[in-house]
Amino acid sequence: MRYLYSCPLRWSDMDAFGHVNNVVFVRYLEEARIDFMRRLAPGGGSPSFKGGSVVARHEIDYLRPLVHRHAPVTVELWVTRISAASLTVGYEVKDEDALYARASTVVVPFDFAEGRPRRLSAEEKGILKEYLDDASRQEGTVAV
Template sequence: MARHLYSCPLRWSDMDAFGHVNNAVFVRYLEEARIDFMFRLAPGEGSESFQGGSVVARHEIDYLRPLVHRHEPVTIETWVTKVGAASLTVAYEVKDADQVYVRASTVVVPFDFDRGRPRRITAEEKMFLEEFRDDADPAAPDAGGRRGTAKEAVAV
């Protein structure tokens, strides 16, 4: 199982009046990491996997500690926890080497915008997603007492 790593820059405008990254901004961070994962790493040269579009059906976010503006980017680790016939669940940790700021998940539905309806996940997409699949609950502690640790990471 591999995990996708996305280096996300922090912007001055991401902060709120309390001096930390606003909770709504984290949704944009997750979107950036998910799009980088699904579109940039889509399988096959010239593949049309994930190119037809997708919609978000659900977000679930646990805010664990405040993140303040700095010049160094934050790492967003992304992996897949579920692949269904017409949906998938992407899990994330927004983190540094020594701490996790946010744990989240998103249910994504591939969508055919020409027909105006959801579509099934193709065999090629499923094969790609399975490379990044980890059924473990990202909120459950591992043997070392840490939560959601990576077994293998793919940096881009």
């Protein structure tokens, strides 16, 4: 399953050439990832996805320029890898007509009170597996 995030374009996102600046794409990914993680958090007092996380790695391929316009872009997001203490998120930034960027982010759950990374809980892994893409399932990149 994939998660879809509708991301508005802002006037300030443009660079001097009238394109959305390359750094802004990382902000779009962040907005989608935060929205995704917040929606995953179960209710009922569960501690899953309530703590913080840090980004360990970003990788992005810019495929074509994105020109500022009033219509939002869609950030499609899914999980490509789950390990004991991290997850990797895949993304596509696109609209109906074009694919503008492909990216991935390694996210590490972090306990800010303790000042250190933490392991993913069994509940978190179970929820994340719902968003694991088919290719990752077939390649066996789920390390639990």
